[in-house]
Amino acid sequence: MRRILLIAIALFIGFNTVAQDTVANKNKSKVKLSFYGDINPQIYVDTRKVLEGREGEMLFYPLPEVLDANGNDINAVPRLNMVAITSRLGLRIQTPDMLGAKVTGLMEGDFTGSTGSGINMLRLRHAYMDMRWTNSELLLGQYWTPFVVHEIMPGTRPLNMGAPFHPYSRVVQARYTQYFGPVEAVGVAAFQLDNKSSGFYGSSTDYLRNSCIPDLTAMLRYNSGRLFVGVGYNLLVLQPRTTFNYNNTDYATTTTFASHSATVFGKYEFDNYSLRMQAIVSQNMDAHLLMGGYAESPLDIASLTYSYQPFGGYTAWLDFGKSTGKWRPGVFFGYAKNTGFEKPVDDTWLFYGRGLDIDFVWRIQPRVGWYVSPNIQFFAEVEYTVAGYGVDPDEYYRYESTNNVANTRFILAAVYKF
Numbered sequence: 346m347r348r349i350l351l352i353a354i355a356l357f358i359g360f361n362t363v364a365q366d367t368v369a370n371k372n373k374s375k376v377k378l379s380f381y382g383d384i385n386p387q388i389y390v391d392t393r394k395v396l397e398g399r400e401g402e403m404l405f406y407p408l409p410e411v412l413d414a415n416g417n418d419i420n421a422v423p424r425l426n427m428v429a430i431t432s433r434l435g436l437r438i439q440t441p442d443m444l445g446a447k448v449t450g451l452m453e454g455d456f457t458g459s460t461g462s463g464i465n466m467l468r469l470r471h472a473y474m475d476m477r478w479t480n481s482e483l484l485l486g487q488y489w490t491p492f493v494v495h496e497i498m499p500g501t502r503p504l505n506m507g508a509p510f511h512p513y514s515r516v517v518q519a520r521y522t523q524y525f526g527p528v529e530a531v532g533v534a535a536f537q538l539d540n541k542s543s544g545f546y547g548s549s550t551d552y553l554r555n556s557c558i559p560d561l562t563a564m565l566r567y568n569s570g571r572l573f574v575g576v577g578y579n580l581l582v583l584q585p586r587t588t589f590n591y592n593n594t595d596y597a598t599t600t601t602f603a604s605h606s607a608t609v610f611g612k613y614e615f616d617n618y619s620l621r622m623q624a625i626v627s628q629n630m631d632a633h634l635l636m637g638g639y640a641e642s643p644l645d646i647a648s649l650t651y652s653y654q655p656f657g658g659y660t661a662w663l664d665f666g667k668s669t670g671k672w673r674p675g676v677f678f679g680y681a682k683n684t685g686f687e688k689p690v691d692d693t694w695l696f697y698g699r700g701l702d703i704d705f706v707w708r709i710q711p712r713v714g715w716y717v718s719p720n721i722q723f724f725a726e727v728e729y730t731v732a733g734y735g736v737d738p739d740e741y742y743r744y745e746s747t748n749n750v751a752n753t754r755f756i757l758a759a760v761y762k763f
Contacts, residue, residue: 379437387503387758388427394420395730395752396699399457400464401426402504405634405699406706406732407752420750430456430464431504435471446476446483457504459539468539470515484520490540490633491520491533491562496573497612497621499664500675501710502724502758505634509699509706510662510679511623512633514540516560529566529575534559542632543697544585545641555584556601574611581606581629583639585697586651591644602653604629604639617669623662628655631698635660636681636706638698640690654690656701656742658683671717677710689740704735704744720762728754 387402396405401424408420435453442448453471458464473486489495492512499507506513516535523530536559541548553560558580566575584601610623630637635658642652659682666675682705700706712726731751735744 375441377439379439380435381437382434382763383432384429384761384763385431385433385758386427386429387431387756388425389503389754389756390423390425392423392753393418393750394422394424395754398461399430399504400428400461402428402430402457403508404503404505404728404730404752404754405509406703406730407750409702409732409734410748410750430458432456433470434467443476446478448474448476450474480524482520482522482524484518484522487515487517487538488520490514490516490518490535490560491531491564491577492579492606492608492625492630492633494575494610494623496568497610497623499621499662499677500619500666500673500714501664501677501712502714502726503728503754503756507662507664507677507679508634509636510660510681510708512625512630512635514633516540527567527569529564529568531562531564531566531577533562533564535562536560537632540632540634542581542583542629543638543699544583545695545697552583552585553581555587556582558582558601571614572612575609577608577610579606579608579630580604583629583653585641585653589644589651591646591649596649598650600650600653602639602655604655606630614668617667619664619666619668621664624659625661626657626659628657629698631700634699636683636698636700636703638696638701640686640694640696642690643693654686654688656683656686656696656698666712671715673714673716675712675714677708677712679706679708679710681706683735683742685738685742687741690742691740701742702735702738704733704747706730706732722760722762724756724758724760726754726756726758728756730754 394408410418411420413419433455438450440448451471454467454469456465457468458466459468471488473484473488476483499511518533518535520533537550537553541550542552544552561580564577581604582601586598588595606627608625612621627637629639637656639653639655662679664677667673708730710728715723733747733749736746738744
């Protein structure tokens with residue numbers, strides 16, 4: 346009986362394994378994989394040193410004038426470089442419907458690295474699964490932050506994609522969209538990874554993680570095809586510290602603070618041309634590669650607490666371009682203005698972020714693209730950026746006068762898609 350039982354068990358396991366393999370093979374046959382990518386060499390020259398990242402391809406604005414003992418500006422140094430680190434590899438995935446939804450996925454990377462020291466190393470750009478029902482959609486994974494509205498992205502080619510006027514950030518997120526005809530309601534709970542907030546311990550995801558509150562965004566969008574418009578609101582809650590030291594004794598702290606930002610955006614297409622624009626009123630959005638940050642007060646000895654103030658500003662950009670044909674000209678305009686703090690601060694506070702010493706930045710960026718074929722394109726752009734560095738800030742860190750510096754970047758690029 347024992348032998349018969351063992352033989353029966355073995356036959357059951359064998360038949361079950363064959364059945365599972367058969368089902369798995371059938372399911373695998375329904376999975377569709379589509380590879381894509383591009384090779385993207387770019388050469389660029391600047392007329393002076395700039396605040397930059399990724400071997401200079403990520404440009405924000407020119408560095409301030411710094412004079413040596415002879416009155417020469419040490420930042421007035423032209424620079425030339427060529428890279429191909431934004432070349433991409435991607436995989437689109439389509440699987441059988443699940444829970445009544447069409448299920449797709451995407452994974453995409455380039456070679457810019459997750460930090461400046463990781464140049465030429467593969468970096469994850471996007472990795473998400475998307476479930477689409479008739480009137481709703483759920484996206485889970487890494488994708489553009491909601492204030493980067495994919496449908497209205499500028500037509501510029503450089504890596505900065507219009508920063509620091511247009512936001513640039515990818516986040517790990519849960520994004521739910523409800524469709525009411527042409528109206529879309531979007532809610533996003535996001536978490537930082539590559540693009541982090543600033544603080545006492547440097548750039549880190551810890552400040553958001555410590556708060557136990559995701560980076561929250563709500564949006565309303567209207568899409569009729571030719572006209573696309575929308576509004577959005579963002580809430581960012583940070584806890585910059587969990588401990589601090591006073592009189593050689595460690596103490597725990599749970600102090601958090603909130604930053605509020607809002608955006609309005611739109612796109613209109615007509616006669617093979619497109620007009621795209623966005624305005625943002627921001628607080629503490631340096632993790633989106635805009636100007637901004639926050640200030641931390643000295644320790645209040647009586648209560649043993651810190652207090653915080655987000656640094657505010659606004660930005661607006663406009664992109665006008667031709668959307669069809671072999672020759673596709675266009676131009677990008679951007680303007681950013683810092684508005685400082687809501688309450689007075691002084692030199693005893695600590696400041697974290699980007700561009701807090703700047704009053705304004707503006708840019709004009711004409712371009713032309715030559716689309717030889719669907720696979721091969723060539724681009725030429727000129728990026729002229731002016732930064733107004735503030736002189737003698739008041740108690741709100743607002744400026745009455747500025748020292749203006751300008752940089753011109755000349756860009757040639759090629760794209761080979763496959």
